[in-house]
Amino acid sequence: MNAEILKKLTKVFKEVFDDASLKISEKTTAKDVEGWDSLMHITLIAEVEDAFRVRFSMKEVTGMKNVGEMIDLIEKKKAK
Amino acid sequence: MKDVTYLKLLRNGSKAAPAYPVHRFALLGDCATQHLCAAIRGYAYEEGENFQMFEADYDQIDAQLMDENSEFYAFDPETVLLFMCTEKLYKRFTACPVLERASFYEAEAKKIRSSFERINRRLKTNILFFLFLKMDDGVFGSYAYTEKTSFPYQLAKLNNCLIDMAGEIGNLRLIDLEPVRARMGDRAFKDEKMYAIAKMPISTSALVPVSNLVVEAVKARKGRIRKCAILDLDNTLWGGVIGDDGMSGIQIGELNQGHAFTEFQTWLKELKNRGIMLAVCSKNDEKNAKEPFISHPEMVLRLNDFSAFVANWEDKAGNIRRIQKELNIGFDSMVFFDDNPFERNLVRTMLPEVEVPELPEDPAMYTSFARAQNLFDTASFSDEDRVRTERYLAEQKRSSMSLEMESYDDYLKALEMKAVVSAFDEFHTPRIAQLTQRSNQFNVRTVRYTDEEIARISEDDRYITRYYKLSDRFGDHGLISVVILEKRADHLFVNEWLMSCRVLKRGMEQFIADSIISVAQKEGFTKVVGEYIPTAKNGMVKNLFSDMGFRDACDGKFVADVETYKKHNTYITEE
Helix, strand or coil: CHHHHHHHHHHHHHHHCCCCCCCCCCCCCHHHCCCCCHHHHHHHHHHHHHHHCCCCCHHHHHHCCCHHHHHHHHHHHHHC | CCCCCHHHHHHHCCCCCCCCCEEEEEEEECCCCHHHHHHHHHHHHHCCCEEEEEECCCCCHHHHHHCCCCHHHHHCCCEEEEECCHHHHHHHHHHCCHHHHHHHHHHHHHHHHHHHHHHHHHCCCEEEEECCCCCCCCCCHHHCCCCCCCHHHHHHHHHHHHHHHHHHCCCEEEECCHHHHHHHCHHHHCCHHHHHHHCCCCCHHHHHHHHHHHHHHHHHHCCCCCCEEEECCECCCEECCHHHHCCCCCECCCCCCHHHHHHHHHHHHHHHHHCCEEEEEEECCHHHHHHHHHHCCCCCCCHHHEEEEEEECCCHHHHHHHHHHHHCCCHHHEEEECCCHHHHHHHHHHCCCCECCCCCCCHHHHHHHHHHCCCCCCCCCCHHHHCHHHHHHHHHHHHHHHHHCCCHHHHHHHHCEEEEEECCCHHHHHHHHHHHHHCCCCECCCCCCCHHHHHHHHHCCCEEEEEEEEEECCEEEEEEEEEEEEECCCCEEEEEEEECHHHCCCCHHHHHHHHHHHHHHHCCCCEEEEECCCCCCCHHHCCHHHHCCCEECCCCEEEEECCCCCCCCCCEEEC
């Protein structure tokens, strides 16, 4: 499940940051991706929500520390 | 509306669209506007527009407007969008003492009005403003509109004040986002957490349709408007195939799915009354195709609602080219409605400038879909729009007469043309301003004027103004040409000369040129100077001044000496 989410998430990241060669892992943080600032974070969250048909809470949006946490949240929400 | 995603708009980024010159667009908001700014820029690019954006910092409307030396004024925008969100309005409302709440909307309206006036004192610009999105705070329930101090009451009143302002402040346009929200649903239109975290009142996916409204409003002010709806017949204007099903078998009105088509025809009729020309482009025998419009009792549209009617078995792209020639309008001002995906793709491929909406499969959806496409934004509406179709029909009679004549001169003589020449007056101000805003082809300098500016110029001693009306035995063309002459130290300068293309080559150009010289003579000028400023569309007047007998003075300037100017022979008499 994790690998599947990571794969789909990678696709979203590539589109949002307009970088076809972008690679992400569970450890990836905003610092590791060029252009991932607070503005793009908003765009990214909206695109991830649309792609996975989930909604993050305010706390989740501001609290995510890395891609791994994002994957965990998606997984948890999808399981419900 | 373009079928694009927010990411696509974002990616358009700072790409320069070559089709049109730079348009300076300023965005000031009391909320976070970065995403909106990027979306407007990106959507403009999709429309071939090259927007240069100025975005004020967060919540800096007053700071930018109050400071005479602000970056905003220095930017000198051609369009300003003021975005004040309901969330902030509510914050001010709750901070307002209860005793003053009954007049909260008046104080807000006054403040917003003074912002508009402040902008207009300093700049020649167009103002866009989003009407406040509705929000029921759930405090008064059904009593809200009974109680003047409730927020829903105050909000509705404030929006009404803005609507009144739009009627008074000529360069103000209000944009209503409510239909966008209704179509998307509130949950998709905005995301509360994004407002809480980032003060973003509109979600990124809603920014595409919102930007469409903004960019179309700008395009309309620039004269980039759509003027004609081209329509297929079978399964577009009625259900069924007239050639097979016959008069009694086609679905319109009470028969089967007929109501859906009645609704669509009704919408088109409203467009026609608003000045949009309707044209038929159908694969049918002409006689079959016309019959329902003549004798079917439930048809909403009738033959004389159409400015052009092409029904044959040839390809539709070719037929649209024919309609384009007949109506003498640009392909980019046409919209083509057809239920058949093959025909739509053909036209899209052959004539990429024509707008081809992806009509839904179910005819029940035609009207609501078409309404939501925002295809027919306009910057003005005048009496001229109401009678446009009638004028084109008279034009068709003229062309058929011209075919019977021995020579073109005989034809012009037989037209019995009469012209009215007059200085601008109050009654014609809207039409004159409208012509300056939308004439693209026969327009030597393409200066756009608002109603207020036209009114001001007509009272200014430094200017001499003329409008020209033309009529002939087939009917009245109405006000078809505008000339603004500017008194300069040693010459009379042609500040504006535009003419409706439908009266080209009737001798009106010559008549007007002569009339300009007569004015100069009367006012004691020895020289008249004209100027041609090229645009993508006004190539037809490149040689206008030389053709009229002005001499080329380089850099787009042309000079006529009043003494030696030779007047022309025309078949137009002045009334």
